[in-house]
Amino acid sequence: xxxxxxxxxxxxxxxxxxxxxxxxxxxxxxxxxxxxxxYPNQGLQLLLKYTSAATxxxxxxxxxxxxxxxxxxxxxxxxxxxxxxxxxxxxAVSRMDSSYKLIFGSGTxxxxxx
Amino acid sequence: xxxxxxxxRNRITKTGKRIMLECSQTKGHDRMYWxxxxxxxxxxxxxxxxxxxxxxxxxxxxxxxxxxxAQAKFSLSLESAIPNQTALYFCATSDVDSAASTDTQYFGPxxxxxxx
Numbered sequence: 534x535x536x537x538x539x540x541x542x543x544x545x546x547x548x549x550x551x552x553x554x555x556x557x558x559x560x561x562x563x564x565x566x567x568x569x570x571x572y573p574n575q576g577l578q579l580l581l582k583y584t585s586a587a588t589x590x591x592x593x594x595x596x597x598x599x600x601x602x603x604x605x606x607x608x609x610x611x612x613x614x615x616x617x618x619x620x621x622x623x624x625a626v627s628r629m630d631s632s633y634k635l636i637f638g639s640g641t642x643x644x645x646x647x
Numbered sequence: 648x649x650x651x652x653x654x655x656r657n658r659i660t661k662t663g664k665r666i667m668l669e670c671s672q673t674k675g676h677d678r679m680y681w682x683x684x685x686x687x688x689x690x691x692x693x694x695x696x697x698x699x700x701x702x703x704x705x706x707x708x709x710x711x712x713x714x715x716x717a718q719a720k721f722s723l724s725l726e727s728a729i730p731n732q733t734a735l736y737f738c739a740t741s742d743v744d745s746a747a748s749t750d751t752q753y754f755g756p757x758x759x760x761x762x763x
Contacts, residue, residue, distance in 0.1 A: 542687065569754075576651070576737055576754035577690075623689055634705070635752060637689035 535560045535626050539638035547646045552611040554641050556598075556624030559605065566607040567625040567635065568598055577623065583607060594618070619645045650674045651755035653738050659761045666725040668758050670738030677742065679721040680752065681705075681713060684735040693736075696721055728762040735759050 540555040558564055565584050569577040581592025588600040598609045607624060624638040651672045660666050670679065677698050682690040682705075692705030694713040702715055710732060714722045725732055736758045741750040 537689075567751075574756075576756045577739075578754070579751055582751060634692060634695065635690075637691070639687055639689045 535564065535628060535636045537624050537626050537636055537638035539622075539624050539641050541641050542639065543642045543644065545644040545646060546614045548616055549613050552596075552609070552614045552618065552643065554609040554622050554624075554643065556607045556609065556638060557605050558607060558624075558626045560626060560628070562628055565627045566598075566600060567627070568592065568596070568607075568609050569623045569625060570594075571621045571623065571640075573620070580609070580622075614643075614645050616645050616647065619643055651738060651740055651753055653736075653755040653758050655758060656756065657759045659763065660728055661763050662727075662729055664728050664762075666728050666760065668723045668736055668738075668760070670721045670723070670755060672719050672738075672740045672753075672755075674740050674742070674753060675718075676740040676753075677718060678740060678750065679715065680739040680741070681711075681721065681723045682737045682739065683707070683732075684737060684757075690737065693723065725760075725762075728760075730762045733760060733762045 536559045538557045567582045568580040570580050571577050580596050581590045583590050583600045591597045596611045621640045621642045623640045625635045627635050654669045680695045681693040684690050691707050696702045696715045699715050712724045738755040739752040741752040743750045
């Protein structure tokens with residue numbers, strides 16, 4: 534069975550500081566991994582995805598994530614936080630088979646302090 | 648994403664009432680999904696459909712039913728609503744990315760349902 538664990542339900546950073554949101558996955562088969570962002574009162578928007586090509590994946594809005602098989606991790610980073618980055622972030626995993634079902638983590642709310 | 652619309656956006660109802668949430672998409676995708684979001688639990692899959700004649704249960708389908716009226720429309724029904732079905736409901740669509748052998752899901756804005 535697949536699962537996703539996001540460490541920290543809330544992360545607070547200062548504007549301009551490094552953003553690091555942690556995601557660890559469990560999967561018995563090679564996974565696809567995703568990060569989605571949810572702004573207040575909106576649906577989820579794809580930030581980036583890992584599909585077994587490059588292990589360092591660049592996404593929108595300056596975010597990137599690195600797939601580390603040995604650590605079963607897919608942490609999301611951004612060098613310098615903007616106030617507009619305040620949102621909830623979800624990590625998700627799916628199987629490399631025909632089901633394409635996403636399993637979501639519980640989410641991390643990012644707070645950006647002025 | 649404006650290509651995936653959900654109606655209504657907010658709904659308050661009473662225990663025992665039948666409720667239908669509707670989802671429409673203009674992306675031309677074959678695959679559609681219904682999720683519910685609860686605080687601290689992330690999103691959980693209720694039902695999914697890979698085409699009009701293919702409907703499948705997700706991890707939490709009890710108490711829900713769906714109808715895929717057309718490629719572009721996928722409705723979720725609560726036959727007899729109960730308070731623990733109070734949640735934020737999302738519809739999503741996807742199409743296969745043949746280059747990457749996976750698909751990307753695109754979400755609607757959500758429906759906030761409150762069952763009193």
